[in-house]
Amino acid sequence: MSTIADVATQMKLESPIMAAAPLELRNDALARIREALIAHADEIFAANALDLAAAEESGVAAAVTKRLRFDEHKLADVCAGITELIGLPDPVGKTLLARELDEGLTLYRVSCPIGVIGVIFEARPDALVQISTLCLKSGNCAILKGGSETLHTNKALFQVIHAAAVEAGLPEGCLHQVEARSDIAALLSCDTAIDLLIPRGSNAFVRYIMDNTRIPVMGHADGICHVYVDRDADPHKAVDIVVDAKTQYVAVCNAAETLLVDRAVAREMVPQLVHALREKGVEVRGDKDVCALTNCTPATEADWDTEYLALTISVKLVDGVDEAIDHINRHGSHHTDAIVTENAETAARFMQLVDSAGVYQNCSTRFADGFRYGFGAEVGISTSKLHARGPVGLDGLVTYKYKLFGSGNVVADYASGAKSFHFRDLD
Amino acid sequence: MSTIADVATQMKLESPIMAAAPLELRNDALARIREALIAHADEIFAANALDLAAAEESGVAAAVTKRLRFDEHKLADVCAGITELIGLPDPVGKTLLARELDEGLTLYRVSCPIGVIGVIFEARPDALVQISTLCLKSGNCAILKGGSETLHTNKALFQVIHAAAVEAGLPEGCLHQVEARSDIAALLSCDTAIDLLIPRGSNAFVRYIMDNTRIPVMGHADGICHVYVDRDADPHKAVDIVVDAKTQYVAVCNAAETLLVDRAVAREMVPQLVHALREKGVEVRGDKDVCALTNCTPATEADWDTEYLALTISVKLVDGVDEAIDHINRHGSHHTDAIVTENAETAARFMQLVDSAGVYQNCSTRFADGFRYGFGAEVGISTSKLHARGPVGLDGLVTYKYKLFGSGNVVADYASGAKSFHFRDLD
Numbered sequence: 001m002s003t004i005a006d007v008a009t010q011m012k013l014e015s016p017i018m019a020a021a022p023l024e025l026r027n028d029a030l031a032r033i034r035e036a037l038i039a040h041a042d043e044i045f046a047a048n049a050l051d052l053a054a055a056e057e058s059g060v061a062a063a064v065t066k067r068l069r070f071d072e073h074k075l076a077d078v079c080a081g082i083t084e085l086i087g088l089p090d091p092v093g094k095t096l097l098a099r100e101l102d103e104g105l106t107l108y109r110v111s112c113p114i115g116v117i118g119v120i121f122e123a124r125p126d127a128l129v130q131i132s133t134l135c136l137k138s139g140n141c142a143i144l145k146g147g148s149e150t151l152h153t154n155k156a157l158f159q160v161i162h163a164a165a166v167e168a169g170l171p172e173g174c175l176h177q178v179e180a181r182s183d184i185a186a187l188l189s190c191d192t193a194i195d196l197l198i199p200r201g202s203n204a205f206v207r208y209i210m211d212n213t214r215i216p217v218m219g220h221a222d223g224i225c226h227v228y229v230d231r232d233a234d235p236h237k238a239v240d241i242v243v244d245a246k247t248q249y250v251a252v253c254n255a256a257e258t259l260l261v262d263r264a265v266a267r268e269m270v271p272q273l274v275h276a277l278r279e280k281g282v283e284v285r286g287d288k289d290v291c292a293l294t295n296c297t298p299a300t301e302a303d304w305d306t307e308y309l310a311l312t313i314s315v316k317l318v319d320g321v322d323e324a325i326d327h328i329n330r331h332g333s334h335h336t337d338a339i340v341t342e343n344a345e346t347a348a349r350f351m352q353l354v355d356s357a358g359v360y361q362n363c364s365t366r367f368a369d370g371f372r373y374g375f376g377a378e379v380g381i382s383t384s385k386l387h388a389r390g391p392v393g394l395d396g397l398v399t400y401k402y403k404l405f406g407s408g409n410v411v412a413d414y415a416s417g418a419k420s421f422h423f424r425d426l427d
Numbered sequence: 428m429s430t431i432a433d434v435a436t437q438m439k440l441e442s443p444i445m446a447a448a449p450l451e452l453r454n455d456a457l458a459r460i461r462e463a464l465i466a467h468a469d470e471i472f473a474a475n476a477l478d479l480a481a482a483e484e485s486g487v488a489a490a491v492t493k494r495l496r497f498d499e500h501k502l503a504d505v506c507a508g509i510t511e512l513i514g515l516p517d518p519v520g521k522t523l524l525a526r527e528l529d530e531g532l533t534l535y536r537v538s539c540p541i542g543v544i545g546v547i548f549e550a551r552p553d554a555l556v557q558i559s560t561l562c563l564k565s566g567n568c569a570i571l572k573g574g575s576e577t578l579h580t581n582k583a584l585f586q587v588i589h590a591a592a593v594e595a596g597l598p599e600g601c602l603h604q605v606e607a608r609s610d611i612a613a614l615l616s617c618d619t620a621i622d623l624l625i626p627r628g629s630n631a632f633v634r635y636i637m638d639n640t641r642i643p644v645m646g647h648a649d650g651i652c653h654v655y656v657d658r659d660a661d662p663h664k665a666v667d668i669v670v671d672a673k674t675q676y677v678a679v680c681n682a683a684e685t686l687l688v689d690r691a692v693a694r695e696m697v698p699q700l701v702h703a704l705r706e707k708g709v710e711v712r713g714d715k716d717v718c719a720l721t722n723c724t725p726a727t728e729a730d731w732d733t734e735y736l737a738l739t740i741s742v743k744l745v746d747g748v749d750e751a752i753d754h755i756n757r758h759g760s761h762h763t764d765a766i767v768t769e770n771a772e773t774a775a776r777f778m779q780l781v782d783s784a785g786v787y788q789n790c791s792t793r794f795a796d797g798f799r800y801g802f803g804a805e806v807g808i809s810t811s812k813l814h815a816r817g818p819v820g821l822d823g824l825v826t827y828k829y830k831l832f833g834s835g836n837v838v839a840d841y842a843s844g845a846k847s848f849h850f851r852d853l854d
Contacts, residue, residue, distance in 0.1 A: 013756060016780040099801055105790060107800055114812050115782065195812050214637065216813045237835035244837035329440060351830050353443040355542065363532060363833025372841070373534055373829070374526055374850035385541050385622050385826045386643045386814040399812045402800070403778050406790025408664035410671035414799070423801035 004186035007176050008143065008193035011116050014173035015141045019113040021170060023090045029168035030133055034082040036164040037129070040156070041075055047156035048125065055149060070125040070153050078129040084376050085137050091394040092139045098426040102419060104407035106426070111398045113139035115195040118187050119379065120209065122201050123147025128157050130377045131198075132175055136165060138397035143187065143194065145178040147201075155179070188213035198380050198392075203307065218392065220383035222333035223253025224307050225365040228324040228350065229273065230341035231264035237362055238269060238340045239276045244364040245338065247280040251309050253381060254336050254368040258304060259315045260324045263289070266317050270294055274315070282311045289317040304331040321346050325353045332356060334383045336368040336390075357383055357390035431613035434603050435570065435620035438543050441600035442568045446540040448597055450517045453564055456595035460560065461509040463591040467583070468502055474583035475552065482576060497552040497580050505556040511803050512564050518821040519566045525853040529846060531834035533853070538825045540566035542622040545614050546806065547636065549628050550574025555584050557804045558625075559602055563592060565824035570614065570621065572605040574628075582606070615640035625807050625819075630734065645819065647810035649760035650680025651734050652792040655751040655777065656700065657768035658691040664789055665696060665767045666703045671791040672765065674707040678736050680808060681763050681795040685731060686742045687751045690716070693744050697721055701742070709738045716744040731758045748773050752780045759783060761810045763795040763817075784810055784817035 002010075037044070048070040055065055097109035117140050121127045128146050135142035146154040158177040165174055178187065187194065191214040198218050199209040206221040227245050229238045245256035261269055270293045274284050284290075285299040296315075303314040304327070318324045321339070328337050336358035339350040351359040358368045368391060370378025375393025382388050388396030413419040429437075464471070475497040482492055524536035544567050548554045555573050562569035573581040585604040592601055605614065614621065618641040625645050626636040633648040654672050656665045672683035688696055697720045701711050711717075712726040723742070730741040731754070745751045748766070755764050763785035766777040778786040785795045795818060797805025802820025809815050815823030840846040 013753075016752070016756065016782050019782075020779050101794075101799065101801060105794075210641065216643070216811065218813075234835065240835055240837050244839050248838050248842065325443070326440075329443065347832075352447050355443050355446075356828065358829045358831060360831040361833060363831055363836040364838050366838035367528075367532075367831055367833075367836070368829075372528065372838075372848065374528060374848065384643065386645075389826055390829045399816055401783065402785045402795075402817045404785060404787040404790055404794060405774075406788060406794075408661065408667055409790040409794070410667050411675050411791050411793035411799075412671050415675065421799065421801065 004178065004183055005190055005193070008116065008187075008190040011141045011143065011173040011176060012193040014171045015113070015115040017171045018141050018174050019092070019115070019139045021139060023092070025169055026137055026139065027086045029136055029165045029170050030082050030086050032164040032168045033133065033161050034079050036160045037075060037079060037157070040160045041072075044070060044075070044153065044156045044160065047152040048150075050152040051150050060149070067124050068150055068153075070157075074126050078126050081130060081377055082133055085133055088137070088376050088394060091398045096400055100424045100426060101421050102409070105409045106405045108403045108405075109400050110403055111400050114397060114399050116141045116143070116193060117397070118143045118145070118190075118194045118197045118215070120145045120184060120187070120197070120199045120201070121147065123149035125150050125153045125157060127200075128154055129161070131379055132158075132161050134377055134379055134394065134397065136170065136174065138394050140397055141174050143176045143178060145184060145187065148181060151179060185212075188215065191215045200380050216387075218382050218384060218388060218396070219380045220253060220333065220335060222307050222383070223255070223335045224258065224305065224331065224333040225254055225256045225335055226258045226260055226324075226328050226332055226337045227256050227365065228260040228318070228321070228328070228337070228339045229262060229265070229269055230321060230324075230339055230343065230346055231262040232343035232346060233262075233265065233269070233340040234342055234362075235269060235272060239272055241338065241340055241362070241364050242273055243276050243280060245366055246277060246282055246313050247311065248364070248366050250311055252366075254365050255309070256338075256365050257307050257314065258331070259313055260318050260327060261290075261315065262321075262324075263317045263319050266293060270315070277313060280311070282313055284313055284315055286315045287317060290315045307333075321350055325350060329353075329355050334385075335381070336360065336365045338363065338365050357381075431605065431610055432617055432620070435543065435614075435617040438568045438570065438600040438603060439620040441598045442540070442542040444598045445568050445601050446519070446542070446566045448566060450519070452596055453566065454513045456563055456592045456597050457509050457513050457560055459591040459595045460588050461506050463587045464502060464506060464556070464584070467587045468499075471497060471502070471580065471583045471587065474579040475577075477579040478577050487576070494551050495577055495580075501553050505553050508557060508804055509560055512560055515564070515803050515821060518825045523827055527851045527853060528848050529836070532836045533832045535830045535832075536827050537830055538827050541824060541826050543568045543570070543620060544824070545570045545572075545617075545621045545624045545642070547572045547611060547614070547624070547626045547628070548574065550576035552577050552580045552584060554627075555581055556588070558806055559585075559588050561804055561806055561821060561824065563597065563601065565821050567824055568601050570603045570605060572611060572614065575608060578606060612639075615642065618642045627807050643814075645809050645811060645815060645823070646807045647680060647760065647762060649734050649810070650682070650762045651685065651732065651758065651760040652681055652683045652762055653685045653687055653751075653755050653759055653764045654683045654792065655687040655745070655748070655755070655764070655766045656689060656692070656696055657748060657751075657766055657770065657773055658689040659770035659773060660689075660692065660696070660767040661769055661789075662696060662699060666699055668765065668767055668789070668791050669700055670703050670707060672793055673704060673709055673740050674738065675791070675793050677738055679793075681792050682736070683765075683792050684734050684741065685758070686740055687745050687754060688717075688742065689748075689751075690744045690746050693717075693720060697742070704740060707738070709740055711740055711742055713742045714744060717742045734760075748777055752777060756780075756782050761812075762808070763787065763792045765790065765792050784808075
């Protein structure tokens with residue numbers, strides 16, 4: 001039996017073939033995958049029933065069971081997603097630069113797939129479909145490790161997807177599934193074969209991955225997002241945005257954890273905001289000024305650095321936009337931060353100086369998402385500053401290579417001065 | 428006295444101010460730096476004389492001394508480089524995407540500086556000037572650690588550059604110099620403050636950096652570059668390119684280490700190529716087929732994975748372009764590889780399937796360089812596939828952020844179906 005390292009090494013050698021697959025072939029594979037998922041729906045649902053039964057037996061909460069479920073509705077969603085993905089422009093083979101360096105010496109920078117991507121994701125069957133199809137559309141090979149709570153569903157989905165991709169003509173090694181949690185350690189050591197790891201899941205899990213591999217990691221550990229309500233905020237917008245950012249879905253990285261309120265409007269705004277949050281069942285932890293304005297739990301220093309992922313929010317007064325920016329740059333996780341203000345100049349200052357992947361004016365932090373940005377889907381959200389930042393769609397799954405076409409050119413001629421570069425960009 | 432960690436943390440907090448510096452200010456700083464270098468030339472030359480004297484005393488080779496020297500000629504070169512850099516377009520603030528997500532909700536992707544960059548580089552005074560000015564032009568703060576053999580020169584250059592930058596109005600923390608080799612370990616642990624490390628130097632040194640930090644590292648450890656001479660090669664071009672790639676400057680990453688010759692033309696080409704290489708004093712290590720064609724040292728398996736950085740080359744026969752591609756993808760370092768052929772189809776296959784940052788037809792691998800690509804200068808060459816690949820100039824020193832402008836938009840409205848996205852790209 002081949003080890004994970006063997007599989008990854010073989011995949012690395014096949015990845016240039018995968019990268020060379022023309023768009024028509026990649027789109028045809030996606031269309032076949034969609035048809036195969038529909039044709040094999042009953043097997044997939046049966047596998048999912050096993051996972052759901054196991055979850056029920058071990059007493060998993062209803063909210064989690066909902067995420068594990070893969071039914072007609074979810075199937076229709078992922079098929080619609082594949083149709084949309086087929087329609088998206090090809091991220092591969094784009095000429096990013098074309099420059100004549102000298103007569104008979106022309107340089108091109110051309111986008112190309114990254115190569116071999118390892119994705120470790122939570123127990124959500126639709127995620128497996130989204131991630132595998134995003135990788136195939138972008139010409140990448142992928143090793144997938146899904147959450148063990150959906151083991152049977154993952155296995156059924158993967159078999160259908162892999163068979164359809166190979167039938168379309170993509171290389172055998174375009175996709176591989178890893179099932180055991182113990183295989184993760186093996187994946188982390190494949191640094192010569194795997195070009196990029198995308199871990200999704202809890203903060204502790206993502207940190208563990210980042211700390212235990214030499215492979216570049218794209219993703220985020222923390223999501224400590226802020227909403228700052230400025231002196232020039234529209235009070236209605238402020239209340240709506242704060243409530244949405246905190247409560248629309250609490251368990252996600254783009255939910256707000258800290259509310260900053262401009263001291264100039266605190267007396268008017270804090271009671272309104274706190275009231276609206278409490279209506280939704282949110283526990284408020286305030287600094288001493290906030291506690292003086294409304295009866296709430298006193299916040300400790302640790303609160304400013306805490307991602308609650310729950311119906312809890314920390315609230316602090318600040319002396320205007322500059323203190324808000326300073327607080328966010330010190331305590332935030334460089335994910336997504338919003339200002340509520342009608343003052344364009346104040347907003348511009350906030351959006352320039354806050355050092356985060358997403359900076360928003362007058363809208364909820366919950367918009368930080370590949371689908372909502374119009375990327376079709378996302379493989380994750382990056383808080384790293386290198387390569388891709390924010391929600392990562394197809395564009396984040398490609399790199400580029402330089403192609404240089406010469407006519408016998410040698411550097412010695414340019415070093416001696418016999419020839420010189422003229423650098424003329426081509427259309 | 429402040430520690431490296433204090434300095435880096437303070438720089439991180441100042442980096443948004445640096446990132447907001449308008450182009451005019453950054454270019455004015457560069458112009459002042461150029462003038463200050465000229466005004467303080469005597470001090471700098473005096474400092475350099477101390478370094479040269481120390482080098483001579485410790486018996487450093489003449490070739491190395493040449494690299495350490497900073498004289499009128501080098502000064503003129505770096506000043507010409509700064510003038511060119513001032514003329515280059517601004518990499519910051521470019522709108523990379525503008526999309527109306529819905530009425531009153533507009534998304535922009537805008538290029539911005541990475542933030543705080545740590546550069547550890549070899550003992551070459553001109554490198555200090557190039558790196559610091561590239562970082563400033565791209566709106567980044569930088570911590571610089573140069574080779575200790577040019578300690579006095581570095582100190583003199585840095586003082587002049589930093590003073591001129593601050594005088595122009597850039598923040599005090601835009602640049603910092605670290606002098607002791609022991610400070611490198613401290614730098615490596617500043618992972619919350621430093622966004623990117625660029626190490627330049629020996630393979631072992633770069634690997635040490637990569638293995639001992641959680642900060643993303645951009646650069647390359649190995650440079651095992653190949654030239655493949657195809658059956659359809661022009662023999663004159665083949666000889667010229669192989670000789671240039673191997674001998675024009677042996678101690679650099681983009682010099683060729685392995686020559687692959689198509690078996691179909693080996694009887695004719697190998698003697699010519701080996702003769703030309705020997706004329707330049709190159710030791711040839713061949714596989715057994717090559718040894719049968721010409722008298723040479725037999726190559727061992729280790730030779731295919733060795734970066735000689737010396738007048739030595741390994742030579743192997745391959746059965747056409749596909750075996751050449753396979754050899755390069757297995758043994759290369761994904762840096763730069765060239766094919767010599769007049770056959771456009773064969774070249775296209777090679778350039779598509781070789782998985783390297785640079786793939787060349789009919790020119791020397793020695794062209795892999797930021798100046799020769801028309802980037803003005805480079806901070807290094809990346810063999811990583813993420814973020815930047817190949818020679819890294821201004822474009823590789825920026826990232827982007829998403830700016831989302833709303834009018835009170837909340838996700839709940841889109842989740843409930845009350846509103847929907849329309850995704851309209853703007854001009």
